[in-house]
Amino acid sequence: MSLSTDDLKKVASLARLAMSEAEISATHAQMTGIFGLIAEMQAVDTNGVEPMPHAQELTQRLREDKVTETNQREAFQAIAPQVERGLYLVPQVIE
């Protein structure tokens, strides 16, 4: 695998992480090392092996669709960066 710095800029943008050129280049060197380690996987024959997404083979437990938690809007909004009249404030997105 060859990971370019342009690839990394795209990944940083997908991950919503602002990164300077210097950070991108430092990350590039480290990720190249890490993907060198990860590349060991490619030599393994996994034909016919089912992927194992989880530690326990469980089916999703379902519950009745009923209200179980009480409204705690004030407690939750007390720790928010910016709120007004019960709403979370973010920069304007629609003109």
Place this chain on the structure above:
Amino acid sequence: MMNSSLAQLGAALRAKKISSVELTQLYLDRIARLNPSLNAYITVNPEMSLAQARAADQRIAADKNEALTGIPLAQKDIFCAKGWLTTCGSKMLHNFVSPYDAHVIEQFNRAGAVNLGKTNMDEFAMGSSNETSHYGPVKNPWDTARVPGGSSGGTAAAVAARLCAAATGTDTGGSIRQPAALCGISGLKPTYGVCSRYGMIAFASSLDQAGPMARSAEDLALMLNVMSGFDERDSTSLQRDKEDYARDLNKPLKGLRIGLPKEFFAEGMGRDVAQAIDAAIAEYKKLGATIVEISLPNSRLSVPVYYVLAPAEASSNLSRFDGVRYGYRAKDYSDLTDMYEKSRAEGFGAEVKRRIMIGTYVLSHGYYDAYYIKAQRIRRLIAQDFVEAYKKCDVIMGPTSPSTAFKLGEKGDDPVQMYLSDIYTIAVNLAGLPGMSIPCGFGANDMPVGLQIIGNYFDEARMLNVAHQYQLATDWHSRAPAGV
């Protein structure tokens, strides 16, 4: 008092030889004295701790106490605790006073235990040395120039330095076992799903599991009795009958079959570690166990598999930190995307960003099958190795970590070297098995060595039995660092 077991502390409280308030104050004084040099705690709040202690004393007076009522414990700062600052070791949560309790915290509160404070940890549990914490590294009480291990390094240091009676940790790739080994204490990661993940800040959800860290196997059993249990708010919590993990502690070990994976005893393990492990195996033979050679041929792939799967899950889990509903928000930004990008760039540390980047990359279009699905297929091969192994043995033993505690800064610039320090622990998380570490001697520079005991699914009671019998025959677990 500081070297008493949880059962002895419980008996002293019941007999009114000491009150919970007195005991709590004793620990708070020790924390005030020793924490500035160890940095094991991020947050202490004497007022809240003593309020819990007073309530515990009333409960004891009313004869309504349980095993841990009134006993001062510490909680890893990954567990949300109502009214407590809960940072997860990150600047991102530097101001997050949790509005609710994790299930594990609820269980301790119900039992009447006292929370002494929140222990330091690698940022979002991503690290093996505690150096990624935004709140500064934790120092190993055996040698303050060395790391305590990670990510539950604050808990390990606090238990080793007697800054709490016992404490909690979490383990995604070795984060309970490795710091337990490096600090000379006992730690247990239960079978995946035994403890609820509700309110435990998520890193890699298919691997994360909470567990106890303490000075003995006997103490671990009492802790796990409280921590474990079904919780419907965690969709992966297992619906099983409550068990008493202390029930088999006193069984003799005659006939126990110990599997030694030949791959764990090949190159890579330090000679000092190998000597201590060999001596521990010899002790188990004396206790009546038989040794079986086993093979875990795919375990060498656990590090690469883990560094695909864990970052993939982390990149998804950590997308919730956006500077909108809680946590850090950047001061200056031009629009919504800029606010997200700057808040996350300033709020997360380097290792967390690195893992988010790896995870985002392996999940992205064109790479998903080659990395993420490939890693999941090898994960199954790794898990199947254990299924085969347990046809021949009852428990598996080996080293917890290839070396004893390394120096602060020693592996700082090379993530790959740091990742390889979890080489013996990660396969256990991938398979979802229970694993523990107990002290089994000292290696180079008189630093503690940990013996790893891996059990079959839900075999925690037997593992604790195996550990307890060793601790009856040896005294490694009761050694304390100088100056403690």
